[in-house]
Amino acid sequence: MILSLTVAAFFNSVAYVMGDSHPEGSLCDFQACWLTYFDWSALAWVCLITVNLYLNLVQEISTNRYEKLYHLMAWGVPLVMASLPLLKGYYGPAGAWW
Structure with a gap:
């Protein structure tokens, strides 16, 4: 789980250094x-990770069987949330980021 968090944080930080300071259009x-x-x-x-720690330490429940669900939640739900504005065309120059 920590490795997956590290991967997500790494790719999140990559967006801040890619491209021009004021990209336009598809970029x-x-x-x-x-x-x-x-x-x-x-x-x-x-x-x-917080939920997993709670289940393991407080409730003393083994969470090994939830690994696929964790990945579906952490990679799938954000994909839907990021895709909806893209499909509607709501992304573009905005406020201080333009």
């Missing part, structure tokens, strides 16, 4: 989608 949309996806993914991994 701007790509960066926005990339940032949204990996922001939510990193947050999901932090939350799932």
Whole structure:
């Protein structure tokens, strides 16, 4: 889980150094989608690690069987959340980021 969080945080930080300071068009949309996806993914991994620790330490429940569910939640849900604005065309120049 920590490795997956590290991967999500790494790819999230890559978006801050890619491209021009003021991208336009499809690069701007790509960066926005990339940032949204990996922001939510990193947050999901932090939350799932917290839930996993609670289940293991407080409830004393083995969570090995939840590994696939954790990956589905941390990679799948952010994908849906980042794709919806992309499909609707809501990504683009915005406020301080333009």
